[in-house]
Amino acid sequence: MDLVLQLLFTGIGIGAVYALVALGFVLIFRATNVVNFAQGEFSMVAAYLMVVFAVDLALPYWLSFLLALAGMAILGAVFNLGVYYPLRHRTYLPVIIATIGASILMANGVLALYGPQPQVLEGWFETPGIQLGPVYLDSQYLLIIVVTMILVAFNYWFFEKTMLGKKLQATSQDKEMASLLGISVSTMIMITFIYSAVLGGLAGILVA
Numbered sequence: 001m002d003l004v005l006q007l008l009f010t011g012i013g014i015g016a017v018y019a020l021v022a023l024g025f026v027l028i029f030r031a032t033n034v035v036n037f038a039q040g041e042f043s044m045v046a047a048y049l050m051v052v053f054a055v056d057l058a059l060p061y062w063l064s065f066l067l068a069l070a071g072m073a074i075l076g077a078v079f080n081l082g083v084y085y086p087l088r089h090r091t092y093l094p095v096i097i098a099t100i101g102a103s104i105l106m107a108n109g110v111l112a113l114y115g116p117q118p119q120v121l122e123g124w125f126e127t128p129g130i131q132l133g134p135v136y137l138d139s140q141y142l143l144i145i146v147v148t149m150i151l152v153a154f155n156y157w158f159f160e161k162t163m164l165g166k167k168l169q170a171t172s173q174d175k176e177m178a179s180l181l182g183i184s185v186s187t188m189i190m191i192t193f194i195y196s197a198v199l200g201g202l203a204g205i206l207v208a
Contacts (some may be wrong), residue, residue, distance in 0.1 A: 006134070009137060013138070013141030014141075017019060017140075017148075017203050018143055020199055021039060021040065021043055021200050022149075024195070024196035024198075025200075027086045027192050027196045027199075031168070031171060031189050032088075032192075033092060034099070038106065039080065039200050040103070041102075042197050042200030043203045044106070044110065044204055045071075045075060045106055045201070046071070046200070046201030046202070047204040048066040048113075048119065049120045049201075050121055051114075055119070073197060075197050075201075076198065077193065079197065082102075083098045084189070084193070097161055104106060144206045144207075147206060164191075167188055171183060171188040
C-alpha cells in the first residue's frame, strides 16, 4: 500500500508536467487545426535556456527564469512566422511536416551545442521534500502540481471571463466568421503560439 501511495504521488507529479505541455498542444490545435509536433521541443529549449542563463552566465535564478520565459515567447512568435504562417493556406499535411522539421532542427541544434550529456539545474527549494507518513513528497513535484493547478484555473478564467480569451475561442471555432466580426485572426494565432510556447517552456523549466 505504501508503494502504491508513493507511485500515485509521483504519477500525479509527472502527469502534471504532461498536462502543462498538453495545454499548449491543444491551444495550437484548436487555433490552427494542426498538430504541433515541436511542442515537446519547446519544453526542452526552455530548460536549456535556464542552463544558459543560470549556469553559463551565472545570473540570479529568478532573472534566469524570467529571461527563459521571454525567450520562449520570442521562439513562439518566430515559430508562428517561420513555420505556420507561410503555410497557413495549405492543407494540414505540409504544416505538420514543417513542425516535424522544426522539431528535428531544435533537438539537433541543442545537441550540437551541449552534446548528449544531461545538464543539471539547482532545485527551487533548499529542502528536497517532506515525509508524510509512508509517502515522501518531493518538493519539486509539489511545485509542479501546484503550478499546474493554478494554470488550469487561470486558463478557465482567461477563456471564459476575458474578452481576449473569447476572441481566441472564436478564432479557433470559425476563423472566417471571427474575421467578419472584426477580430484579427493572424494576431490571435500569434498570441496562441506565444502562449503555447510559454506553457511548454514552463513545463520544461519545472522538470529541469
